[in-house]
Amino acid sequence: MKALIVDDDDGIIQLVSLCLILIWPDVKITWTHLGGEGADLVRSVSPDLVVLDLGLPDMSGFDVLKRIRAFSKVPLIVLTVRNDEVDVVRAFELGADDYVTKPFRQFEFLARVRSAVARFVPGQSKGEEVRAAFGDFRFDSSFRKLEYRNKTIDLTSTESVTLRCLLENAGKVVTHKAIAQQIWGHPVPDAVKIIRVYIRHLREKIEADPNNPTLIVTKAGEGYLFTRTV
Template sequence: MTRVLVVEDDPQLVRALVINMQVRRYEVDAVSDGAPALRLAAARPPDVVILDLGLPDMDGVDVIEALRGRSRVPVLVLSARQASDEKVAALDVGADDCITEPFSMDELTARLRAAVRRVRETPAAPGTTVVETDEFTVDLLAKKVVRGRHDVRLTPTEWRLLEILITNPGRLITQQYLLQEVWGVSQSIKTNYLRVYMAQLRRKLEADPAHLRHLITEPGLGYRFEG
C-alpha cells in the first residue's frame, strides 16, 4: 500500500485529503508542522509527500531541502495561485510537482500516481545513454538525435536544453534553472530565450507542435519532458 505523508496546517484541508486518500486505498500520515514531518519521514518513510509551503514552524522550502538531503521521495507542493515565486523556489530545491489551489482530488491523485510511478520504475542500467520516444531517439553519448531515420540537426543551445530535460524525465524544470545552466543567467527577464529555443526544439522533434506530447510547458514555471 502506498504511504502518503500530508504536511498541511489547515485542518479542513487535512481532513478532506485524509478521507479522500483513504477511500482510494492510500495509507496516510498527517502532520501540521515541518519539524514533526521530518521526524516522521525518518521514522516511517513515505512513498510520497504532499506539502504545503506555508507551515507555522518553518518554511516549506526548508522542509524539501532537508528531505532531499536523505531521500528521493517525491514531493508534491500545494500552493496558492499567487505564490509563483514560492513554487519556483520549491521546484529549484527538489520538489517534483506543484499543484495550485483550489484543485480537484482527481487531479491531485493523478499527479501523485505519476510521481510515485516515476520513482518506482526500474532505473536505467549503468552506462545507458539512449532515450527513446515514439517520435525520436536521443543518444546522449554521441549527442545525436534521430527522427524517422533521419538525423536531426540541433544547435549547441538546443542540445543542452534537450539534454537537461530528457535526463530528468517527468520532472518539472524551472525557467530559472534552465537559464542558469544554459546561459549562465538566472533572471526571469531572459525567459524570451527559452521561448524561442523551446519553439525551435518542438518544430524539430514534435509530430504536431500544436499538440505537444514530449516537451511540455508548465505556464509561468518551466518545462517538463515526457517520454
C-alpha cells in the same frame, strides 16, 4: 502504500486523505501540522509519498523540502495557496516533483500523484525503457543509472525522465511540450521555466562546462537537442 501529509489545515488533511484513499484504499496516512516534525517523519516512517504545504507554523515549507531532499528522494508534491512564479520555480529547484495550488481539483490532484509516484518507481515510465551507450556515456532509464567518464552520476526521477526523453530523440529537437508531457503527463504552469531548471541540473552533472553545453543544446523558442558529442 504510505503517505505523509504536512499541512496546518485539518480540512486540507482530511480532503487529501480522502483523495488518496480513492486510489489506494489500504493507504496508511500519517500527518502533522509542523514542518520540522514532517521532515523527521520522512526519516522514521519512510513514506511512499509526501504532500507538503509551504505555509507552516514552525518553519518555511521550502526549508522542510530542503531538509527532506538532503536524505530522501521520496515523491513530493507541494500543495499550497501560493501561485507566484518565483515560488513555483524555487520549489522545483529544491526538488519538488509537482506543484499544486489550493483550492485544487481532486481528480487533477490524483493524476499528479499517480504521475509523481510512477516516475519514482524504476521501470514504471511510459513507453519502452532507454539504454544508451556511446563513448564514455552509459544510461539505463529502467534503473535511473548514468555512468559517464568513469563515474556513476546520481539522477533524480524527474532528471532521469527528462534525459530519457532527450535520448529517445537524440539528434532531434525535443519541444518543451513534449518534455512536459513525459514529466507530468498534464499541463503545468510555467512548464518552460521549470524544465529549464531540470536541464540546468542535468548540465551541471554531465557537461564539462555547464555554461557552454555541448551535449544538451538549447534551441531557442523550441526546446532542447541531445547531440551525442562526447
